[in-house]
Amino acid sequence: MDGKLQRQVLDTAALPPRERFGMWLDMLAGSPTPLRVRTAHADDFAARAEFIELGRMRLIRYRYPSLDCVRTSKLIRRSDPDYYLLALTLTGTSQAVQEGRRARCRPGDLTFYDCSRPHEVSHHADAAGPAYARSVVALVPYDALPLPHRKLARLFAGRMSGSEGVGALVADFLTRITAHPDQYHAADAERLGAVGLDLVATLLGRNLVSEDAVPTEIRRRALREQVHGYVRQHLGDATLDPGRIADAHHISLRSLHRLFEDEETTVAAYIRDERLARCRRDLTDPALGDRSIQVIAARWGFRDKAHFSRVFRAAQGETPQAYRARHLESARIVNTTASAVNPARTY
Structure with missing residues (x-):
C-alpha cells in the first residue's frame, strides 16, 4: 500500500452491455440513499462512479449518459440516514426538485438538498456536447454541519454559483480531490474532510445571507483556505503581496496576518514557499x-x-x-x- 488517498471505483464497462444498468441499480440500492432510477440508455449503460471517504464526508464522482432519479417517501422510510447532498454539475444539464423548489444547473453550478425528504434529480448529457453527463457530489451527515436544519431548508433545490467566491473554492476542492486522489495521502483524509466541511458550511451560510450562523473558527479556517487558493492561482504574478491578498478578500492587512498565526508562518513566507x-x-x-x-x-x-x-x-x-x-x-x-x-x- 503506497499510503495515497484511496478510492473505490465502479465501472459498468466490466460487464456486457445489457447487464450494465443492473449493476448500477445494485450499487444505488446498497447506498445510504437509494433511489428509483430511469434512463433512456438501459440497454447499454456505460457509466462510472468513484468513491472517496474523507472522514465524515463522502465524495463521489459520477459519469453516465443520462439519469432520472426519484427518492420517495417509501424509500426514505426504508433508509433514512440523515444526509445532506451537495452536487456540482461538471458537464450536461442537471435539475433538482424538492418541496416545490426547482434548480436547473449548468456546468459550474452547485445545488443542495436533503436526502431525508422526497426529491427528484435528473442529469442528462447535452446533445451537442460531451457524450456523458458528469458530476461530483458530497454526502454530508446532518450533524457535520454547524447550521440549523430549519434554516438550511431555504436552500434545498436551490442553485448556487461554483465559479465565484466561496462557491468556486468549494467546486475546486471537489474537482481536485476526486480527479487526483493519488496526489494526497491517506493520513490526510480526516483533515481534508474537515476542510471540505468548513468550506461547505461557509458556502451555505453565505447563501443564507446569515454568515454569522457559521461559528467564527469555521469561517476563519474557510477564509484561510480561500486565501491559500488565491495565492496558488497567482503565484506567477511578481506583484503578489500581502496587501493585494487582503484587498482581494476585503479584509485588513492585520486580519490577514492573524489568519496565518496558527500555521506558524507569515503570509510572505507562505507565498515564497509555494x-x-x-x-x-x-x-x-x-x-x-x-x-x-x-x-x-x-x-x-x-x-x-x-x-x-x-x-x-x-x-x-x-x-x-x-x-x-x-x-x-x-x-x-x-x-x-x-x-x-x-x-x-x-x-
Missing part, C-alpha cells in the same frame, strides 16, 4: 530540461535571477543549478537501469 515548491517541481522535470532556470523562476514570480538564487540556496542548501543537475542525473540513471532490465523488443 513558489519554491513549484520551482523545485519544474527543475526536476526532465520534460523541462531545455528550459532555463531563469525562465522557470520567472514563471513562478521570481523575476530577479540573483534574488531567486539566494532564496533557493537558503531553503535548499544548494544552488538551483546544482539541485537540478543532481535530480536530473538521478532520473537519467533510473531510466537507464529500467531500460537495461526491460529492453525493447522488436518483432
Whole structure:
C-alpha cells in the first residue's frame, strides 16, 4: 500500500452491455440513499462512479449518459440516514426538485438538498456536447454541519454559483480531490474532510445571507483556505503581496496576518514557499530540461535571477543549478537501469 488517498471505483464497462444498468441499480440500492432510477440508455449503460471517504464526508464522482432519479417517501422510510447532498454539475444539464423548489444547473453550478425528504434529480448529457453527463457530489451527515436544519431548508433545490467566491473554492476542492486522489495521502483524509466541511458550511451560510450562523473558527479556517487558493492561482504574478491578498478578500492587512498565526508562518513566507515548491517541481522535470532556470523562476514570480538564487540556496542548501543537475542525473540513471532490465523488443 503506497499510503495515497484511496478510492473505490465502479465501472459498468466490466460487464456486457445489457447487464450494465443492473449493476448500477445494485450499487444505488446498497447506498445510504437509494433511489428509483430511469434512463433512456438501459440497454447499454456505460457509466462510472468513484468513491472517496474523507472522514465524515463522502465524495463521489459520477459519469453516465443520462439519469432520472426519484427518492420517495417509501424509500426514505426504508433508509433514512440523515444526509445532506451537495452536487456540482461538471458537464450536461442537471435539475433538482424538492418541496416545490426547482434548480436547473449548468456546468459550474452547485445545488443542495436533503436526502431525508422526497426529491427528484435528473442529469442528462447535452446533445451537442460531451457524450456523458458528469458530476461530483458530497454526502454530508446532518450533524457535520454547524447550521440549523430549519434554516438550511431555504436552500434545498436551490442553485448556487461554483465559479465565484466561496462557491468556486468549494467546486475546486471537489474537482481536485476526486480527479487526483493519488496526489494526497491517506493520513490526510480526516483533515481534508474537515476542510471540505468548513468550506461547505461557509458556502451555505453565505447563501443564507446569515454568515454569522457559521461559528467564527469555521469561517476563519474557510477564509484561510480561500486565501491559500488565491495565492496558488497567482503565484506567477511578481506583484503578489500581502496587501493585494487582503484587498482581494476585503479584509485588513492585520486580519490577514492573524489568519496565518496558527500555521506558524507569515503570509510572505507562505507565498515564497509555494513558489519554491513549484520551482523545485519544474527543475526536476526532465520534460523541462531545455528550459532555463531563469525562465522557470520567472514563471513562478521570481523575476530577479540573483534574488531567486539566494532564496533557493537558503531553503535548499544548494544552488538551483546544482539541485537540478543532481535530480536530473538521478532520473537519467533510473531510466537507464529500467531500460537495461526491460529492453525493447522488436518483432
